[in-house]
Amino acid sequence: MSMIWVYLETSGGSLTKGSLEALGEARRLADAAGGSVCGLLIGADLGNPATQAGHFGADKVVTVEDAAFADFNLEVHTRLAVKALGGGEAMLVLMSVSTHTRELAARLAANLGVGLAVDCIGLEREGDELVFKRPLYGGKVYQEVTLAGAPGIALLRPNNFEAAPEDTGRAAEVTPLGETVDAGDLKLAVKEAVAAAVGKVSLTEATVIVSGGRGMKGPEHFNLVEDLAATLGAAVGASRAAVDAGWREHPEQVGQTGKTVSPVLYIACGISGAIQHLAGMSSSRFIVAINKDPDAPIFKLADYGIVGDLFEVLPLLNEEFKQALA
Numbered sequence: 001m002s003m004i005w006v007y008l009e010t011s012g013g014s015l016t017k018g019s020l021e022a023l024g025e026a027r028r029l030a031d032a033a034g035g036s037v038c039g040l041l042i043g044a045d046l047g048n049p050a051t052q053a054g055h056f057g058a059d060k061v062v063t064v065e066d067a068a069f070a071d072f073n074l075e076v077h078t079r080l081a082v083k084a085l086g087g088g089e090a091m092l093v094l095m096s097v098s099t100h101t102r103e104l105a106a107r108l109a110a111n112l113g114v115g116l117a118v119d120c121i122g123l124e125r126e127g128d129e130l131v132f133k134r135p136l137y138g139g140k141v142y143q144e145v146t147l148a149g150a151p152g153i154a155l156l157r158p159n160n161f162e163a164a165p166e167d168t169g170r171a172a173e174v175t176p177l178g179e180t181v182d183a184g185d186l187k188l189a190v191k192e193a194v195a196a197a198v199g200k201v202s203l204t205e206a207t208v209i210v211s212g213g214r215g216m217k218g219p220e221h222f223n224l225v226e227d228l229a230a231t232l233g234a235a236v237g238a239s240r241a242a243v244d245a246g247w248r249e250h251p252e253q254v255g256q257t258g259k260t261v262s263p264v265l266y267i268a269c270g271i272s273g274a275i276q277h278l279a280g281m282s283s284s285r286f287i288v289a290i291n292k293d294p295d296a297p298i299f300k301l302a303d304y305g306i307v308g309d310l311f312e313v314l315p316l317l318n319e320e321f322k323q324a325l326a
């Protein structure tokens with residue numbers, strides 16, 4: 001096997017958790033088949049992320065460091081990634097699913113004329129082939145796909161792959177790509193990127209999510225969800241009903257028209273389990289539902305169900321977790 005590339009994203013000057021997981025999976029594949037791992041970093045202040053990439057499994061990191069590219073620009077990143085990956089040595093490109101990589105991967109696959117597997121939750125080698133497992137129809141069925149053309153591109157869902165253990169004695173060879181994009185030549189300019197005022201833990205990368213729905217009865221009761229989330233170090237999510245009612249912001253919405261999440265633990269509070277909500281969270285490893293209606297559809301999917309009034313259950317649960325984690 002030749003080189004496996006990993007498109008690396010940063011947040012606050014460090015690699016994102018999803019990028020570390022993609023690196024870990026690339027390392028595992030490369031070790032099994034005698035290949036190497038190369039990270040691609042585009043942006044500003046790449047010193048720390050490049051070092052981190054070495055610690056977490058990259059043999060090489062190719063960088064395009066330019067203050068003008070500090071904010072993600074689809075056109076810039078596509079053009080640079082095509083230049084980096086078009087040389088013929090890449091066999092596979094892994095990326096963690098994010099708003100940016102969903103767009104980038106699709107453009108890249110079209111530009112390179114190669115296959116793309118989105119939302120992968122598993123990846124196995126069968127003979128000479130790599131087989132990617134991905135959920136369809138809100139997790140009702142799973143599809144296994146192989147990719148034609150090199151480099152095949154796969155988007156990995158966060159929390160389904162393991163990052164390699166950090167090894168601070170490991171260093172990657174860092175090489176500038178040696179190519180850039182002329183800003184005057186761009187059809188799309190990013191004037192400003194404003195971070196949404198949402199919780200500290202990123203919803204798509206969170207290991208634990210506590211979500212509230214219409215059963216919360218109003219924005220003033222979401223402190224119950226927030227308190228439990230704070231105890232568990234979790235992100236806060238919401239159903240569309242809660243968002244449409246103006247109780248929560250859209251970046252917190254989970255589901256078909258919101259975010260797709262894949263945490264280890266998803267706690268749904270006062271959420272009925274409509275198919276459009278399940279589409280965004282059904283691949284969570286463990287699902288806990290709190291609902292006063294024993295026939296609520298969410299219980300069909302939940303691993304653990306609490307039939308009860310969330311206004312009684314949530315404070316009790318929070319106290320129990322606080323004691324257990326103290």
Ligand SMILES: Cc1cc2nc3c(=O)[nH]c(=O)nc-3n(C[C@H](O)[C@H](O)[C@H](O)COP(=O)(O)OP(=O)(O)OC[C@H]3O[C@@H](n4cnc5c(N)ncnc54)[C@H](O)[C@@H]3O)c2cc1C
Pocket residue numbers: 212213214215216238239240241242253254255256257258259269270271272273274275276277280290291292293296308309310311
């Ligand atoms: C095209 C389209 C896209 C959509 N996209 C999304 C999406 O991305 N995300 C999404 O979530 N929805 C989406 N929806 C909406 C979806 O169909 C549902 O309407 C929505 O998910 C319902 O939200 P909910 O479960 O919070 O509310 P409800 O369905 O009203 O459920 C509220 C639940 O709270 C329970 N409850 C009430 N009081 C209590 C209490 N005191 N204690 C415990 N439980 C209580 C009730 O028993 C009930 O089960 C979409 C719909 C369409 C048509």
